[in-house]
Amino acid sequence: MFSHLPSPQQDPILSLSAAYRKDTRDNKVDLGIGVYKNSDGVTPVMRAVIAAQQKMLDAQTTKAYVGMAGDEEFNLQALRLLTQDQSVIERASSIQTPGASGGLRMLAEIIAFSQPGSTVWLSNPSYVNHQPVMEAAGLKVKHYQYFDAKTKQVDLNAMLSDLKGAGRQDIVLLHGCCHNPTGADLSVEGWKAVTELAQHNGFTPFIDIAYQGFGNGLEQDAFGVQYMSANLPEMLVTSSCSKNFGLYRERTGSAIIIGENITHANNARGKLMQLARSTYTMPPAHGASIVKTILLDNDLTADWKSELEEMRLRLRALRTGLCQEIKQRSGSDEFEFIKQHQGMFSVLGFSAEQMVKLREQYAIYGVDDGRINIAGLREQDLANVAQAIIDVKS
Template identity: 45%
Template sequence: MLSNLKAQPADKILALMAMYREDPRPTKIDLGVGVYKNAQGVTPVMRAVKAAERRLVEEQTSKAYVGLAGDPAYSDAMISLILSDAVSRDRIAAAATPGGTGAVRQAFELIRNTNPNAKVWVSNPTWPNHVSILNYLNIQNTTYRYFDSETRGVDFDGMLEDLSEASAGDVVLLHGCCHNPTGANLNLTQWQTVIDLLNEKGLIPMIDIAYQGFGDGLEEDAAATRLVTSSVPECLIAASCSKNFGVYRERTGLFMAISEKADNTAVTQGNLNHLNRQNFSFPPDHGARVVTTILTDDALRADWASELEDTRLSMLGLREQLASELQRLSGSDRFGFLAQHRGMFSQLGTTPDLVEKLRADYGIYMVSDSRLNIAGLNATTVPILANAIVESGI
């Protein structure tokens, strides 16, 4: 049996990480992997997370299974964080998942189970794993225009034109905030136009929200998701705690499915439970328990929100420093988009050849589509990157 296996294509980001580790140059810069790092190049454990973990160690009396959907208190806390009161709670089914990726996978499986003929529309570009999982599950998918490589902003007219071709029952995958990989986001007026199109065409939105608090703030980053969910009959949401709580390795995610009517929620919840049972039985609990402890304790929540805001402002400062340095070196404002983008990522909008030139000549590692992780920079490496970009002719 095993001799019949075929080699799978290497994950581009993981391959990039391996190349970075093997590069002996002391000035090398890793802008590829999507993990937040502080100025010392460390992904820190947040203060509130440490405090919550200490409390759990002292107070937890069992490691028994919690339930197929995880701890209901975790679902309640996350629904409140993301949706506030945008949707009546009795319309929302929710299940804990192994990270945001697990939530995405469960959402795609639910789509396939309920409407095998549905096509999933994803932005061009999008997080590569979206398309990889869709293809693995043999779900029809296609792209809609999103990023304009000339302006480095959203190609909104192209987006609307493409989505106007979608059929009723199709699913439109949207990034709730801090678009990955581009960093370019819709404004609320544009979101409303998209909502109008969704309702007119009978399309179902699926929102992937993995960076709440990394863009313009916790409430601001949730505004689009709340607007969508309060304006459409049904919606799927895949949420991640990896970034804003820094619990990457704890694999802490949540899948939410919002029904048009509350009397359908119990059946929907049963299906979410069933999906969990088939894929991994009971979801991880430690990260979820930490997040719940933080969100339900006023002091811990305030400390977490404060540290998260410091993280957000740090990334924003790096964006502004990089844009300013590039303007100084190039004598042009063509890189001003970097200060306007939000979240961990921006896309330079250049060619794979020039990205490879940055790696080969300057030891600067980023994904071939020119996505760079802003959080991989610090005040010292920003000028190095800016100089390399200008000298490379990007």
């Protein structure tokens, strides 16, 4: 049965991490894999998470199954983190999923079930897993222009021009904030313009929000979800607690359906539960319990928000620090775009060869598509990384 299978393809980002671990150079810097790190280079367990786990351990009486939709209180809290708009909450329904990855797949499956043959439009470029997940569910994929390689910002006109080709049967996947891999986000005007086009052409937005709180702040980062959900009849959203609660391995996320009315949303949720049943049956409980415990406790919520804000501000400071070092050393504004980008990632605009040079000659590990994870920088790396970027660019 297995003899004809090809040997496995290496995951480009995970194999980069493996190469980094093997590298014996003292000055090595890991800007590859997308996890937040503190100034010691550690991905911390957040304070509120530690406290919530203790509280849960003390109170837990059973490990019995939870249910196909996961933890209902988590589902409500995860939705309320995105929007407080009662008119939206009243026509929204959701399930807990194994990370936003699970949410992406479940929502892709329900699109394929409800509208077979649909096309999902992805930004060019987009998160590496978007296309494989959509295709695995049997959906067709098209790309819309997004990132302007010259300005390193969103090319809104080009995006809108491509999306004019998206019609009633089409789904448009958007990054809620902190676009992966580019770091370039839609402006408020951009969100409004895409919403207007969706109203006019009838396509359905599908927002993947995996970094809420890492860009401009918890509330501001949800603007796209809030604006679109308030102004469009139907929408799909997946959200992740991997980054903003630091729960990566606990696989904690949600898949949300916003329908024209609650009956439509609940019917869709019923199908999502059936899809979950035939896939993993039910999501893991631990991460969702942590999030619920934090969000139902005012003190834990305040502490979580304050640590998340520290993380966000650290990312901003690293961006500013790197830009300053580059400018001081080169006298050029060429990399100032790094300051304008949001969240953990920026695309440098380097070729694969230049990224290999960064790795081989300077022990700086970024992804071959030019993506660097700003959170992988420690303050003491800034000068070296800035100089390496200048050297490799010239």
